[in-house]
Amino acid sequence: MTDASTIRAQLPATPRELVQGCQDELIAGLMAYVSHPSVSATGEGFPAATDVAVEEVKRAGLTPSVLVGKGRPLVVGHRAGPEGAPHVLLYGHYDVQPAGPRERWDSDPFTPVLRDGRIWGRGTGDNKGQHYAHLQALRLFDEHIGALPCTVTVLLDGEEEIGSPTLADTLRAHQELFDCDLVVWSDRSVHESGEWCVSHGVRGMIRLRIGASGPSHPLHSGNFGNVAPNPAWRLVQALASLKDPSGRVLVEGFDDGREPLSDADRAAFAALPLDLQEVLGGIGLTEMDPAFNGLSFYERLADRPTLTINGITTGDVDRTIIPDTAEAGVDIRLTPGQDPQTVFERVAAHLRVHAPEVTVTMVGGVPASRTPIDNPHTPRVARAISRVTGRDPLLVPAYGGTLPDWIFTGILGVPSIGLPLANADQANHAPNENLRVDYFLDATAICMELLLELGS
Ligand SMILES: [Zn+2]
Structure with missing residues (x-):
């Protein structure tokens, strides 16, 4: 099999150019995907939603399987890469939040429209657009090379929006499928400043x-x-x-x-952009909770x-x-x-x-989950971003919120890195959820670069 550097040399253009060359097809494909409701909380769109996700996994050139536990099914896709290449698990979720009051939407949540450089519809940013970018990156390798730069397993959760109550048990029952070196999850948003991020944990x-x-x-x-x-x-x-x-x-x-913050995490937090007065102004406050005086904004969120x-x-x-x-x-x-x-x-x-x-x-x-920020994979993920955007991403030690990340670091026992692919104003969970087309196209190119970097 061909290794990652040979694959890069064999591509007819850079990932960014390849993505731009088929952008209409990518946009139309995502809009079609988003038009299928998949509301885990109410069951709207299930069980057909699982079949739709399976079709997308197949179209990406992966061998699909469906894991049925006590909750909504997990959709898994797998394809082996070159001998000795790392095995990366790509995590996203195909379920969405309920649409909420329809009169608050400017267009129907499950009839996506393209307007003002954004695709509008429930699930565009959270999370279909994000894992669709990964799937299309895989499809482009299949189309142009017929092989992948590394071994890939895609894991699409069917009930992330209701807290993934059965994910840990289902993963434990099928642990042999997830014998990977690294997890990369794509969810949440890039930084409010618009900068891309690589993140390393949650509370x-x-x-x-x-x-x-x-x-x-x-x-x-x-x-x-x-x-x-x-x-x-x-x-x-x-x-x-x-x-x-x-x-x-x-x-x-x-x-x-x-476990207190490591020096590397502390330094990374200090390097993140923060306009504290603007953040506080946005929530109608002028100062932070005095009970935690002496601690910085990020220490309050990640270290306590x-x-x-x-x-x-x-x-x-x-x-x-x-x-x-x-x-x-x-x-x-x-x-x-x-x-x-x-x-x-x-x-x-x-x-x-x-x-x-x-x-x-x-x-x-x-429990909380943390992957050391100075792990060997982060520079490769960061390079995948800068190859597409020309800018270094922000390295975020941890978010204050909670995701099922401990399943990867705790149960699978591997590093887990977050690569958010949606614009910060995606309005996820709210009316008028949207995904900026420029982010979606760059995201697809970044996902291609990610596999090339990890495989090299
Ligand atoms: Zn969500």
């Missing part, structure tokens, strides 16, 4: 429900005040026991095991766990009652080294002592 998360109960039904606060205990007071006192007024978490051992009250439900602000129940949703974002189950048990132990009358349950937990 984990656990979600808690903390509840208190009182009388069997809401009571008149005059007829029963001082007689019936009030679950709303029990709940707020339980919540207040978790943090002191300065914002310090009071749960013993809350961040035990936390959070403890957040998401909401409280109890009683009725318009009626003079003693409520019968009170419940709070709480999430905790985890940093590397923190085990979700251990953190949950510490919070539960704290509440048993300080608020024994409340109940606490965990409704889901995933």
